[in-house]
Amino acid sequence: MIHGSLAPVESVNWQSLLAGSITDPQVLLSRLDLDPGLLGPARAASASFTLRVPEPYLSRMRRGDPTDPLLRQVLPVGDELLAQPGFVLDPLGEQQTNARPGIIHKYHGRLLLVVSGGCAVNCRYCFRRHFPYEDNNLSTAQWRQALDYIREDDSIAEVIYSGGDPLAASDKRLAWLTREIADIRHVRRLRVHTRLPVVIPQRVTAELIDALCGTRLPVTMVLHCNHANELDGTLGDAIQTLRRAGVILLNQAVLLKDVNDSIEAQVALSEALGDNGVLPYYLHVLDHVQGAQHFHVDDEIAKRLCGEMLARLPGFLVPRLVREIAGASSKTPLPATLTDQ
Ligand SMILES: *Cc1c(COP(=O)(O)O)cnc(C)c1O
Numbered sequence: 001m002i003h004g005s006l007a008p009v010e011s012v013n014w015q016s017l018l019a020g021s022i023t024d025p026q027v028l029l030s031r032l033d034l035d036p037g038l039l040g041p042a043r044a045a046s047a048s049f050t051l052r053v054p055e056p057y058l059s060r061m062r063r064g065d066p067t068d069p070l071l072r073q074v075l076p077v078g079d080e081l082l083a084q085p086g087f088v089l090d091p092l093g094e095q096q097t098n099a100r101p102g103i104i105h106k107y108h109g110r111l112l113l114v115v116s117g118g119c120a121v122n123c124r125y126c127f128r129r130h131f132p133y134e135d136n137n138l139s140t141a142q143w144r145q146a147l148d149y150i151r152e153d154d155s156i157a158e159v160i161y162s163g164g165d166p167l168a169a170s171d172k173r174l175a176w177l178t179r180e181i182a183d184i185r186h187v188r189r190l191r192v193h194t195r196l197p198v199v200i201p202q203r204v205t206a207e208l209i210d211a212l213c214g215t216r217l218p219v220t221m222v223l224h225c226n227h228a229n230e231l232d233g234t235l236g237d238a239i240q241t242l243r244r245a246g247v248i249l250l251n252q253a254v255l256l257k258d259v260n261d262s263i264e265a266q267v268a269l270s271e272a273l274g275d276n277g278v279l280p281y282y283l284h285v286l287d288h289v290q291g292a293q294h295f296h297v298d299d300e301i302a303k304r305l306c307g308e309m310l311a312r313l314p315g316f317l318v319p320r321l322v323r324e325i326a327g328a329s330s331k332t333p334l335p336a337t338l339t340d341q
């Protein structure tokens with residue numbers, strides 16, 4: 001009766017949900033009635049990158065189904081331990097562009113602020129699974145230096161809260177940071193890239209809205225939702241709260257083998273986003289990070305999938321297929337292969 005002893009998730013605050021995340025593979029497997037044979041590999045693979053799944057995300061997985069698309073994103077598997085040529089520790093060369101602690105400045109006019117090193121969920125495909133976040137847990141003095149960096153470069157029109165997951169930070173920290181950034185005159189926009197509301201919709205509180213939307217800066221939030229099953233009613237409510245506060249909602253997904261690499265899965269995701277007033281922004285091909293090779297989808301298949309999406313969906317519900325290439329001046333678009341009539 002594990003479920004019976006829990007209060008309804010809506011009444012539990014996000015901090016407890018975050019702190020109470022499942023980190024033991026055995027608990028995950030037994031909660032979902034999965035084959036105990038999966039435990040050995042899960043333990044081995046989680047030694048270097050731990051398992052982390054919050055309850056509200058778990059509640060959207062099917063019991064007894066090892067192929068569940070949400071489970072696949074979080075379950076450590078033996079394939080992660082196989083080395084494969086071309087799959088490296090820092091595929092984006094971010095450790096070089098990390099010029100000042102907490103800042104990743106690669107593109108013109110915008111930069112990433114690593115607001116929090118932590119995440120609410122550990123996604124097995126994560127391109128930052130080997131990123132040294134400890135070096136990016138900033139002291140107040142370092143925060144001041146990061147803000148000075150933005151202040152001294154008037155080409156920076158947009159600050160992007162990133163991580164880890166920026167919404168793992170407290171509302172107090174976010175409110176302070178947002179006020180400081182709004183005081184820098186040449187900054188025109190704030191953007192937040194986050195997966196936290198997807199896995200813990202309860203993160204979207206009145207305090208969060210105040211922290212992010214309490215200044216002159218227009219706010220865009222880019223959710224990281226990979227599958228239509230992630231968009232349940234609780235997340236829908238959180239999205240409506242954000243929209244009512246004037247936040248522009250976009251989504252970016254990663255194309256993942258056996259998670260969302262079918263036309264059905266992509267159409268369902270776009271339609272579900274559209275139902276919620278969220279526009280698909282990017283569909284990323286996988287970064288070749290060591291340990292994620294089992295999620296790889298061939299470029300040709302990705303391009304054909306986008307062509308099929310164009311044939312099936314209104315243009316504004318088709319995400320741009322992109323790749324991140326170290327040293328490029330933006331994301332690199334991959335052209336869709338159009339389907340024949
Ligand atoms: C993706 C990314 C951005 C934002 O790029 P957009 O194309 O504006 O969404 C900014 N900085 C870094 C380092 C990025 O990886």
Ligand code: SF4
Pocket residue numbers: 118119120121122123125126127128163164165195196224
């Ligand atoms: S939430 Fe984002 S940064 Fe965190 S583990 Fe998942 S993909 Fe990586």
